[in-house]
Amino acid sequence: MQTIHQRFQIEYQYSVFFTENLFHQNNPLLKDFFSNYKDQGFQRKALVVVDEGFANHHPTLEQDIKSYFESQVQDIALAKDIIFVPGGEASKNDPALFEKLCKAVDIYGIDRHSFVVGIGGGAVLDLVGYAAAVSHRGIKLIRIPTTVLSQNDSGVGVKNGINFHGKKNFLGTFAPAVAVFNDLTFLRSLEDRDWRGGISEAIKVALIKDAGFFTWMEENATKLVNRDEEAMAYLIHRCAEMHTDHIAGGDPFEFGSSRPLDFGHWAAHKLEYLTNFEVRHGEAVAIGIALDCVYAVQIGMLAESDLYRILDLLTKLGFDLYHPKLAENDKINLRNGLQEFREHLGGRLTIMLLEKIGKGVEVHELDADIIAKSVDYLETATLATPEKIS
Template identity: 45%
Template sequence: MPRHDFQIPLTFEHRVCFTRDAFSSDNPLLAELLEEGGGRRVLVLVERAVAKLWPDLSSGIEGYFADLGFDWRGVHVLQGGESVKNDDELVRTVWKTVDQEHIDRHSYVITIGGGAFLDATGFALATAHRGVRLVRFPTTTLSQDDSGVGVKCAINQFGKKNWVGAFAVPFAVVNDFQFLHSQDEETRRAGLIEAVKVALVKDQEFFQWISKNMDRLANLEPEVLEECVQRSALEHAQHISEGGDPFESGSSRPLDFGHWAAHKLEQLTEFTLSHAHAVAVGVALDTLYSSKCGLLRECDAERVIDVVEALKLPLWHDALDLRDENGRRRVHEGLEEFREHLGGELTVLLLRELGRGQDVHHLDEGLVDSCLDELKDRYAVLKKAEQCGEGH
């Protein structure tokens, strides 16, 4: 029988916007975005923690849409946080809401919240009607500078990170800096690790800027924090749109530098450790390994670890010492799970220099253990110094 091959070219518009106070009556950005798409029905989903921080948000959103002529379907406040990714309860709630409010593929759903909330609601909206127009409003540093501008959405399954999900380009991403400054200090600071990561693998000049400004970033000075978030978001979006593999069909994922260990560490802590803290440990580990295996200069590895420490982020977690019945560290299982999640040959990005990575297809387990031991020792010294400081 003859074979027939057809090409199906696809083009997506990935709109990433930066603003402040998007729901103010004198800010036309959101209305202009929605008019551009031609849809008329609008539903808004807000993470409960965000609604609590901004008690006037729902009424402000309703007031914004009151005179715009859209078919308004209201604000729904839903549970968020990391735990919503551990089952499909939130996904099913969103499906039900979409059905009850008669949201279709030409409608808009605006989601406002942190990364986990955007992941779970995004997966629900990518699968409802096989895709509803989504406008993301990331509210945390990590979601504004990384995950919120991506094209992935997922929940966890079988104890594994992001096992169930989809690739779905949002209609638009609106980074409203008004939300950015409402987080607690630790959450605001920790999310900067994704900016460090993308600078390490894509942009040496950006990393140098982070290193130069690391104390100001650690102090969360608004101007420098916003600049870092914006630069990071654009680096991520540019790689996704211009890197040649937006839906990760290949074996290389540069934006997942440090993530093979981070994802396993989250799993080993039953997801009680935040993604940002896990990535900080993973970035430190893969940076140190890059140096120990002869790719990266030792002085450059030290600069990276200095930045992680300056941002008050961890280099170690005790779950890294969890071992199987043979005495092998369980974190090593993360490499095979990382390969399996992507498929194909194991491909891990290491650093050849600051701002430039190199794919490798094997990590020496003994050398990884040596790096982990060194990070553990560094952590012990740091904790002792902190305790001595408190004693004085």
């Protein structure tokens, strides 16, 4: 019998909107978006899931959402309850929360033509996105990221996931949202460390793709530290734009081994675990970038002058460049992290390093001794302004 060859393409598209006061009665953005989905002979619904950490800072949020749907969104029936889940990495560690969201999909009758709307930081959006992606084999997802990190990076991407027995993002899918709404005013309630934290992903993407954007951040570091919203709005937009461009132009569902946007991330993931997530993702990425840039200098790939600019910018923004857990257990933990990173990505180890500011290059091995030396360098480098590398 003749072999059957099957072949087809799936097209995905979504928009990332930038706005302020998304749920104000006079903001038509969400209403207009939903109006594209009306009048098809059945009632679509929306189930809204909110990050408690965010909700605690926005006491009128629940009422604002209900009022907005009631008066503005005629075509979509809001599920009568809004679901709250704890924020931060904890939300991805608790299988009961995943179960709770799937049950909510069932209880409120949310079908594949209805919407799950996630409002919160990256971790909550990862959890909500995963539950939406596997319930009924995929419900339409709307992401409303509320942190710098999720507005400029994870929230505009195509991944979701939860942790499984201590393995970060072990369970997950590639499942683009149908829309992302970035509300600048939602960032006002962020702690300084989270306002800052998300900037590390912008530094990451600038370093591997756009020297001009890196220079812009150097010039605007003081504004960024002082929580200038105009500067942050530009940073988020430019970072999101490069992130989405990269996804569309590359390998969106990561069938290959290359994952340039994970620059600085292999050590970051391990550090998050080693500190039980006390070091948050953006902070860990800053350290991961610093580590891999020192490494690149040590192997003669990156100029020292570029390294100093990078460490200088990170320091000016208030990032730590080192954490004692990096050196613990004779750095074996960190080496294990490299192995775990390879296993999660799969295939040949592929690590993005920096050739110069604005240009990344992939390598397929890292030397454990040089990693160790790089850790030692960062340990002393944090004590003062960056020193000469030996």
